Amino acid sequence: MPETPTVDLGGKVAVVTGSGRGLGLAYASALARAGAFVVVNDIDEAAAERAVKSITEAGGRAVAECVAVGTGEAADRLVGRAVEEFGRLDVMVTNAGILRDRVLWKMSDEDFDAVVTTHLRGTFTCARAAAVRMREQGGGGRLILVGSPAGQRGNFGQTNYAAAKAGIAAMARTWSMELARAGITVNAIVPVAATAMTETIPAFAPYVEAMREGRPLPDFLRKGEGFGTAEDCAALVPFLASDAAGDVTGQCVGIGGDRLTLWSHPREASVAYADGGWTPEAIAAVWHTSVGSAPETVGIPAPKSPGE
Numbered sequence: 001m002p003e004t005p006t007v008d009l010g011g012k013v014a015v016v017t018g019s020g021r022g023l024g025l026a027y028a029s030a031l032a033r034a035g036a037f038v039v040v041n042d043i044d045e046a047a048a049e050r051a052v053k054s055i056t057e058a059g060g061r062a063v064a065e066c067v068a069v070g071t072g073e074a075a076d077r078l079v080g081r082a083v084e085e086f087g088r089l090d091v092m093v094t095n096a097g098i099l100r101d102r103v104l105w106k107m108s109d110e111d112f113d114a115v116v117t118t119h120l121r122g123t124f125t126c127a128r129a130a131a132v133r134m135r136e137q138g139g140g141g142r143l144i145l146v147g148s149p150a151g152q153r154g155n156f157g158q159t160n161y162a163a164a165k166a167g168i169a170a171m172a173r174t175w176s177m178e179l180a181r182a183g184i185t186v187n188a189i190v191p192v193a194a195t196a197m198t199e200t201i202p203a204f205a206p207y208v209e210a211m212r213e214g215r216p217l218p219d220f221l222r223k224g225e226g227f228g229t230a231e232d233c234a235a236l237v238p239f240l241a242s243d244a245a246g247d248v249t250g251q252c253v254g255i256g257g258d259r260l261t262l263w264s265h266p267r268e269a270s271v272a273y274a275d276g277g278w279t280p281e282a283i284a285a286v287w288h289t290s291v292g293s294a295p296e297t298v299g300i301p302a303p304k305s306p307g308e
């Protein structure tokens, strides 16, 4: 029997943005259970303090740093707090997020900017501050970014969010190359879970309510849709933070319910050639029988109930 690998983060220091509640809290708690010291960040001070209390009561070590991610100053504060409090930084998890859903023609500049600032700029600034510190420190590190099925496939009503999350997946691929020599791995996780952000989705709402009343989620959700609790997603973060994942980088890894998945990266699906190059007429003549004969699908497939 092969030995089960151990995931021991003793002596490691992590920052988790937006970890006052939801998935971020589950990640911070799982990192602390594996032995890491954690800086809990949130804009909601009371939630951050509650998170620290629950982690310390469970035997872990954590401190709260209340700041809105999105600016370079906020990112510097988070990295500075990790170093000041625990002496180093090994893991940055960029999880903080908000939604401002509207269809394109109704989306305001403010809706767009708020989501892009928190997710895309928040990820960029926190990862940059972490990379600077980790490169100075030596010994590598881990950047764990947070994508979404909406960013992988597009989603109705989520121009701002899908754009930000697709950008985050692109940054993970780019940084995995740039930071390889420093031994810093960069991956984007793609979680799906019942949280404040998702529990109102009509297809999931009745099941989430049943779950809150203590009834388990059915298999068609946990296995079929990969939908479960925030805690179901949490194991992936300590794994990616650990020595066991030292060679895992540039990947988008999905987790939710009972499922763990590897997302494919965009690649050319079909190709045609025209000697000397294409004219509009030549493309029109072959499109439906050649490159365009099997168009790619868009959007997150609607959940299927049993029997459908």
Ligand SMILES: NC(=O)c1ccc[n+]([C@@H]2O[C@H](COP(=O)([O-])OP(=O)(O)OC[C@H]3O[C@@H](n4cnc5c(N)ncnc54)[C@H](O)[C@@H]3O)[C@@H](O)[C@H]2O)c1
Pocket: 017, 018, 019, 020, 021, 022, 023, 024, 041, 042, 043, 044, 047, 067, 068, 069, 070, 094, 095, 096, 097, 098, 118, 122, 146, 147, 148, 149, 190, 191, 192, 193, 194, 195, 196, 197, 198
């Ligand atoms: N829940 C899902 O199924 C799902 C799916 C895909 C991706 N995600 C992503 O996972 C992350 C966490 O989502 P969640 O479902 O736990 O959401 P949530 O709303 O429960 O938690 C998000 C947390 O981030 C905090 N926050 C918001 N803006 C912030 C800022 N500028 N600075 C610091 N903290 C801030 C909030 O106060 C909150 O505590 C988000 O990036 C989200 O896009 C979630």
